[in-house]
Amino acid sequence: MSAMYKTCIYCNRKLGSNETVETFPVGRRLAFDQEKGRLWVICERCRRWNLSPLQERWDAIEECEREFRDTRLRYSTDNIGLARMKEGLELIRIGQPRRPEFAAWRYSKQFIRRRARQLIGATVRAIGYTLTSAAGLIVFFATDDNSKIIARVRSEDGTRLPIVRKDLKELQLERGAADDWYLAVPYRPREERYGFLGKRGRGERLIARLSGSTAIRAASHILPRINSFGGSHAEVARAVRIVEDVGDPERVFAIAPSLVGQTRFTRMDAETRLALEMAAHEESERRALEGELAVLEAAWREAEEIAAIADRLLVPESAEDWIRRQRKRLT
Numbered sequence: 001m002s003a004m005y006k007t008c009i010y011c012n013r014k015l016g017s018n019e020t021v022e023t024f025p026v027g028r029r030l031a032f033d034q035e036k037g038r039l040w041v042i043c044e045r046c047r048r049w050n051l052s053p054l055q056e057r058w059d060a061i062e063e064c065e066r067e068f069r070d071t072r073l074r075y076s077t078d079n080i081g082l083a084r085m086k087e088g089l090e091l092i093r094i095g096q097p098r099r100p101e102f103a104a105w106r107y108s109k110q111f112i113r114r115r116a117r118q119l120i121g122a123t124v125r126a127i128g129y130t131l132t133s134a135a136g137l138i139v140f141f142a143t144d145d146n147s148k149i150i151a152r153v154r155s156e157d158g159t160r161l162p163i164v165r166k167d168l169k170e171l172q173l174e175r176g177a178a179d180d181w182y183l184a185v186p187y188r189p190r191e192e193r194y195g196f197l198g199k200r201g202r203g204e205r206l207i208a209r210l211s212g213s214t215a216i217r218a219a220s221h222i223l224p225r226i227n228s229f230g231g232s233h234a235e236v237a238r239a240v241r242i243v244e245d246v247g248d249p250e251r252v253f254a255i256a257p258s259l260v261g262q263t264r265f266t267r268m269d270a271e272t273r274l275a276l277e278m279a280a281h282e283e284s285e286r287r288a289l290e291g292e293l294a295v296l297e298a299a300w301r302e303a304e305e306i307a308a309i310a311d312r313l314l315v316p317e318s319a320e321d322w323i324r325r326q327r328k329r330l331t
Contacts, residue, residue: 008043009050015041018089020067024052024060031300032057032064033094038307039064042092042299049303051310058329068093080297092296094304111274114230147200149191150225153218155208161187161218164201168226172263173253174209181254183215184208185222216250216283223277226265231274239274249279249286 006026007014016028024030027041031049039057040049052060068091071083081093146166153161167186174182185208188201210218231239242259246252252275257263260272268276 005041005050005053005056008046008048010048011043011046013043013045015043015050018085018087020085020087020089021060021063023063024056028088029090029092030060030064031092031094031296031303032061033304034061034065035095036304036307037061038094038304038311040303040307047299049299049306051303051307054311064091065093067091077293077297080293080300082293082296092300094300111227111230111236114224114228147202149188149199149201151221153185153187153210153221154214156210156214161185161208162191162199162201163187163222165225167201167205168222169264169266170205170207171222171226171265173257173265174263175254175257176211179251179254180211181215183210183218183253185210185218213287215253216280216287219253219276220280220284223265223273223280227270227273227277231270235270235274238271239278242271242275243278243282246279249283252276252279 005015015026017025018028018030019025021030024039028044029042031040031042032038037057039052039061041052042049067085068081068083071085071091076082076093078096079094083091083093085091147164149162150165150168151163153163155161163186167188170184170186172184174184176182186205187208189203189206190201191199192202194200243249243252246255256268256272256276260268262268265273265276
């Protein structure tokens with residue numbers, strides 16, 4: 001690749017490199033449009049979009065699409081999606097989102113790994129209690145595991161709410177007016193350190209009612225504790241379908257009680273609980289990246305206008321035919 005395509009054409013700074021896209025190792029932020037056959041390198045300094053040469057983009061676009069499919073999808077609008085790779089590369093995908101495929105891949109591995117860890121841990125603990133017999137039971141009750149703080153969330157006014165294990169059964173969804181909903185969070189007002197075993201929640205159990213983004217953030221912290229055993233492939237697939245059928249992740253919380261006839265999380269079936277955890281994480285990430293993607297979409301529209309002109313500038317008819325064949329191959 002020529003040196004001019006390793007530096008930004010606007011600010012002349014180096015575009016950096018990546019080790020993920022072997023056919024296009026330039027740039028730390030790549031934007032691609034598979035349908036139109038566009039590939040840009042976004043400068044980290046000036047944020048301008050550098051259109052790649054025609055002859056170097058086709059295999060790279062195909063590789064970017066594959067990498068994007070196999071990566072955790074952070075968030076997607078109707079026109080643009082953003083994914084972050086492990087080694088730091090960011091991929092911006094232009095076009096209709098493919099969330100069902102990505103959600104199934106993302107969550108199935110996560111939940112199945114969680115189930116395996118819990119089964120192994122339960123087996124080890126059972127063996128330990130058996131070997132230590134009475135002494136093991138004494139240690140078990142002395143640690144007061146049910147009073148252990150397993151999560152801390154924030155209330156509407158920013159107060160920290162410690163949640164203990166035995167109170168998880170009281171976590172529930174409450175309906176408000178119209179489609180409004182509230183997360184009723186049980187918490188203890190005090191924390192006490194219990195030697196080297198960590199902190200325990202103390203005091204009378206209280207209930208905080210959270211709504212909107214505060215409730216979503218709280219749910220994303222608490223639900224992994226309720227779903228500690230993860231789920232099977234079939235359960236995850238059914239949970240994904242619930243989220244997809246509803247469409248809006250936040251709305252999953254509004255309709256979940258009517259789906260299963262229960263308001264308490266611990267009484268819901270595994271598929272619904274997993275769907276709620278997925279929805280909480282999706283919505284939290286969506287809110288966090290919504291502003292960033294709005295800026296990216298505006299920049300893409302400007303870059304696309306320039307790219308449409310550049311790709312037709314001084315291009316003979318024979319080259320146009322070749323470009324059309326490449327686009328057809330990609331799509």
